[in-house]
Every structure is written in C-alpha cells, then in structure tokens.
Amino acid sequence: MKTRHKRLAIIVSGVIGLTVAGLFVLNAFRSNLVFFYSPTEVLEGKVAIAAGKTIRIGGLVEQGSVKRSPDGLKVDFVVTDLNKKLPVHYEGILPDLFREGQGVVAQGRLQNGNTFTASEVLAKHDEKYMPPEAAKALKGGTFMPGNETKKP
Template sequence: MNPRRKKRLLAVVAIIFGVGATIGLVLYALQENINLFYTPSELVDGKGPNKEKPHIGQKLRIGGMVVPGSVVRDESSLKVSFKLIDTGPMVTINYQGILPDLFREGQGIVAQGVLVNANEIDAFEVLAKHDEEYMPAEVAEAVKGIKHEKPTYNLESGN
C-alpha cells in the first residue's frame, strides 16, 4: 500500500471513530435527561405489554388527580405531601417548595421527580392546570372515566 492511500485510510478510520465516539457520548448524556410519563397505575402495575416498571432513582413525570383530603403540609417548612390517583392505585408525592397558585385537591396535576420506592416520588416540580377546561393530553387519557366531585369551600372560615 502506498503512503498516500495509507494516509487516506487512516483519516477515514479516524473520522469514523470520532463520529462514533461523539454519537455514543451524546446518547449517554441524553440518557440521564429522559423523563418518561407515567400514571399512578402504570407506575405501580407496570407500563406497556411487558409491564415494565421504572427503577428506583429514575427521573420521571407522573400525572393524575390530587386525592381530596390527602394534602399534608409541614408547619415548619415548605414540605408538602399528597396522594395522586388515576383509575387504580394511589401514589404519594413529596415536594419541597411553593406549590402553584392553582394547585388544590381534586385537580389534575403533573409532577416531575425521582422515584423513591414503588409508589413514592420526591418531586422537584409540580405543574397545575391553568383553567377548568385544560388538562395535559396524557393526564386526560389516563383519567378518563373517573367520577370526581369538586372540593367544597366554606367562604366564612376561609377554607
């Protein structure tokens, strides 16, 4: 093989190796940032035909309805815990921070966080719907058929 062909071959091999390494590093970096959407039933029972469940420590998004009477606030901090439901089992969401103004019991929400155990999530973001008509498509599909009563408020006591 003459030196010119040898240089060309080495250049092509180096380019292919560089492109392959770049693609591999990009895919590895993106793997950490993928947030899959689950409903409470999919989280507990498994998702898809193989009933695959997320692993502990996995980042994910979960959507459903806040169970009335399940919101527990810590008196000394901004910690809040509440339960989320769709058509099946309940999942506990733990969140530290200020909840959206539109957050309330009996409302559809989407939370992003990390799976702590089979039915508990430490959320770092909680999103509430912006009006009575809007609900994220994934949540609307998940909660079809749920009969829900709106929470009642006592205007005289402020609750």
C-alpha cells in the first residue's frame, strides 16, 4: 500500500466515522433539539413537561377558531396537528403571516394540562411559493395550499 493510499483511507474512514458518531449523538439529543412540540405530544403526555416550564408548541391555527377581544390585544385560538387540539390564549401583537389554516409556533406555559398561555407567537410558513392566481386556481380543485393534511 502506497503512502498516499494509506492517507486516503485514513481520511475517508475518519470522515465516515465522525459522521456516524455525529449522527448517533444527534439521534440521542433528538427530543432536545426540536423547536416545538405538537399538541398531540403535549396533551397525550408523550413529552415530560415540568409544571410551569416554558415550552413551545406548534401546529396549524384551526379554521374559524380565532377570537379577538374587542377591547385590546387579547386573542384566543386553537392549535391543531389534525389529531389533537390545544386552545391557546395570547396577549400581544401577532405577526403578519398569522392566519387561520397556517402554521404557528407559540411559546408559553401549559395551564391545567389542557390550555396554553402564550407569551410569544411566531408564524411558520410552509415551503410553497406561487402567484395568487395559481393559488386561486388550485383552491377550485381538490388541493388547498397550506391546508392539506401533513406534518405541521
């Protein structure tokens, strides 16, 4: 074996070894690396959440669920992952992209194990980009952009 072949073998096996090790580490940290939990994970107790701990939840804002108080910035809405629903209460300014049927990430505390009081609400958009005319044309068909059943 020539020296340069040996060096090549060392480099290739080193990169492969490090990648595999890195993936194992990331897999071990998997649950700590998520940015938010889904309503199902929270409501079915799939993740351990200490009482009063600040967490983030994410999903779609349910159609027709947004209720704004007439006197101020208070807003109530329901976040769904199309399996479980979690009511959210929030007081503050919502991002421009916040709308029914769109993705949302809320940071705050779980109250009584079934409602969520948010201190910050972020809008999460999906990967679809199209002109409004194309979106309108698609809505006439079976496909509704931003509203189909998929992982939020």
